[in-house]
Amino acid sequence: xxxxxxxxxxxxxxxxxxxxxxxxxxxxxxxxxxxxxxxxxxxxxxxxxxxxxxxxxxxxxxxxxxxxxxxxxxxxxxxxxxxxxxxxxxxxxxxxxxxxxxxxxxxxxxxxxxxxxxxxxxxxxxxxxxxxxxxxxxxxxxxxxxxxxxxxxxxxxxxxxxxxxxxxxxxxxxxxxxxxxxxxxxxxxxxxxxxxxxxxx
Amino acid sequence: xxxxxxxxxxxxxxxxxxxxxxxxxxxxxxxxxxxxxxxxxxxxxxxxxxxxxxxxxxxxxxxxxxxxxxxxxxxxxxxxxxxxxxxxxxxxxxxxxxxxxxxxxxxxxxxxxxxxxxxxxxxxxxxxxxxxxxxxxxxxxxxxxxxxxxxxxxxxxxxxxxxxxxxxxxxxxxxxxxxxxxxxxxxxxxxxxxxxxxxxx
DNA sequence: AGTTGACTTTACTGACCGGTCTACTAGAGG
DNA sequence: CCTCTAGTAGACCGGTCAGTAAAGTCAACT
Numbered sequence: 001x002x003x004x005x006x007x008x009x010x011x012x013x014x015x016x017x018x019x020x021x022x023x024x025x026x027x028x029x030x031x032x033x034x035x036x037x038x039x040x041x042x043x044x045x046x047x048x049x050x051x052x053x054x055x056x057x058x059x060x061x062x063x064x065x066x067x068x069x070x071x072x073x074x075x076x077x078x079x080x081x082x083x084x085x086x087x088x089x090x091x092x093x094x095x096x097x098x099x100x101x102x103x104x105x106x107x108x109x110x111x112x113x114x115x116x117x118x119x120x121x122x123x124x125x126x127x128x129x130x131x132x133x134x135x136x137x138x139x140x141x142x143x144x145x146x147x148x149x150x151x152x153x154x155x156x157x158x159x160x161x162x163x164x165x166x167x168x169x170x171x172x173x174x175x176x177x178x179x180x181x182x183x184x185x186x187x188x189x190x191x192x193x194x195x196x197x198x199x200x201x
Numbered sequence: 202x203x204x205x206x207x208x209x210x211x212x213x214x215x216x217x218x219x220x221x222x223x224x225x226x227x228x229x230x231x232x233x234x235x236x237x238x239x240x241x242x243x244x245x246x247x248x249x250x251x252x253x254x255x256x257x258x259x260x261x262x263x264x265x266x267x268x269x270x271x272x273x274x275x276x277x278x279x280x281x282x283x284x285x286x287x288x289x290x291x292x293x294x295x296x297x298x299x300x301x302x303x304x305x306x307x308x309x310x311x312x313x314x315x316x317x318x319x320x321x322x323x324x325x326x327x328x329x330x331x332x333x334x335x336x337x338x339x340x341x342x343x344x345x346x347x348x349x350x351x352x353x354x355x356x357x358x359x360x361x362x363x364x365x366x367x368x369x370x371x372x373x374x375x376x377x378x379x380x381x382x383x384x385x386x387x388x389x390x391x392x393x394x395x396x397x398x399x400x401x402x
Numbered sequence: 403a404g405t406t407g408a409c410t411t412t413a414c415t416g417a418c419c420g421g422t423c424t425a426c427t428a429g430a431g432g
Numbered sequence: 433c434c435t436c437t438a439g440t441a442g443a444c445c446g447g448t449c450a451g452t453a454a455a456g457t458c459a460a461c462t
Contacts, residue, residue, distance in 0.1 A: 007439080023317050025226040029420060039441050040421085046439090050420065104320045114378040115316035116224050119305045129378050162375070162384075163391040167364075170371020174363070177315040177330050183363075190364040194394050208409080230450060240411055241451085247409095251450065 008046045010036040016057045020109040021102065024054065024116050054113075055127060061109055062131045069094070074138040080146035081192060084139065084164065088188030091168060096181040107176035111169045136161045143195060155195060163194045209247045211237040217258045221310040222303065225255065225317050255314075256328060262310055263332045270295075275339040281347035282393060285340065285365065289389030292369060297382040308377035312370045337362045344396060356396060364395045 014036040018027040029050050033043050047053040073087035099105045106112070110128050118125040140161035146152040168191070175183035215237040219228040230251050234244050248254040274288035300306045307313070311329050319326040341362035347353040369392070376384035 022321060023226065025224065026321065041442070042440055044421070106320060107316065111374055112316050115308065115313050115374060118377050118380065119307060120223060120227065125378060125380065132375060132378055159387065163388050166371040166375045166388055167368050168371070169374050170367040170369065173312055173316060173370050173374060174333060174367045176319050177326060177333055179319065179326065186360065187364050187367055190395055193397060194391055196394060196397060243410055245451070
């Protein structure tokens with residue numbers, strides 16, 4: 001049964017769904033309230049502003065990605081380099097499912113919001129920036145492990161992890177622009193190459 | 202001296218500057234008019250809607266990038282693979298200059314708008330999608346040339362070009378989120394690796 | 403001189419924006 | 433039974449949104 005502050009969660013869920021299907025500034029507090037079945041007064045009882053709600057949404061989403069995406073993709077049940085491929089396959093299947101459900105490919109919620117808000121709201125920008133850096137860590141650890149196991153020559157795992165993460169954001173953006181999840185499958189398979197040192201002039 | 206339809210161009214320039222410093226929905230027709238020194242009525246004399254203005258802005262921006270960025274980066278005055286590095290260096294110096302001027306890194310105008318508008322406006326999405334595909338062509342041609350010259354093994358130049366372009370968009374997004382152009386220099390240097398076939402299990 | 407039509411100006415529409423305010427309800431603690 | 437408080441309800445604020453309407457200006461052409 002809905003406890004008292006189930007209201008708060010409903011607001012967060014509605015905001016998450018609406019904002020990431022459209023964009024921050026295209027979604028109003030009014031519409032969030034309507035979707036959540038909540039009145040304006042309740043909204044401002046729980047959140048001092050739309051901006052603060054967004055921060056809360058980001059926190060919950062980050063927790064979700066940490067546990068459900070990063071945690072599972074980089075679990076140590078398979079060899080390190082295969083985990084990286086698994087991560088990209090999860091991006092593909094995740095976006096693929098969303099596209100099948102809604103007809104539209106929404107892309108990365110963090111990337112989308114970062115694009116829209118980085119120049120507008122420093123707190124939001126910083127939160128996403130932190131999450132990005134956090135997301136690079138399991139990749140770097142995986143690469144370190146691969147180097148230790150001799151699967152990879154001695155590379156800089158941190159720099160390579162950042163490159164891989166940036167590549168992930170890039171293919172999500174291109175896939176969103178093409179509105180076609182297959183982009184993720186085709187380009188995701190190139191990700192590991194970012195990690196192999198160049199041997200050409 | 203300002204010809205008659207210098208007004209039209211002033212509107213386009215203001216919209217370009219405002220929208221790409223902030224975002225599509227954060228900038229109103231009113232503000233565009235104020236900045237351009239133009240009245241509402243004149244705006245709607247030249248453009249049937251804000252959306253159509255945006256399309257016009259995109260056309261002009263695409264022409265600019267075609268000539269000033271892609272054209273120069275992939276000019277045949279240096280060996281093919283060096284052109285790719287030159288492209289990424291140009292992204293770095295371009296964003297770096299903008300950050301120095303405004304204090305903020307705006308990122309890729311096409312990527313930004315694609316992020317915000319792809320799920321909202323099909324015409325804008327398609328235009329950006331076309332530009333993306335157009336931008337991949339000189340990269341693919343350059344790779345083909347590199348293969349012919351023996352600088353590269355027989356790879357798929359089209360797929361690799363798409364990967365490189367997506368990587369470019371990705372590092373621009375991450376750089377914007379970090380608000381730090383150095384990201385572009387550090388990660389740009391990894392781009393060529395996307396092109397070298399993986400030799401690891 | 404008269405007419406046309408491109409362009410500008412200005413006032414306006416109805417809807418919506420984020421946010422505030424006050425009144426109300428319901429349940430817990432005394 | 434009373435009070436206190438967390439939460440809800442909804443009217444309301446000034447301001448802005450994209451877009452419209454209609455009157456006016458001015459230069460080119462007949």
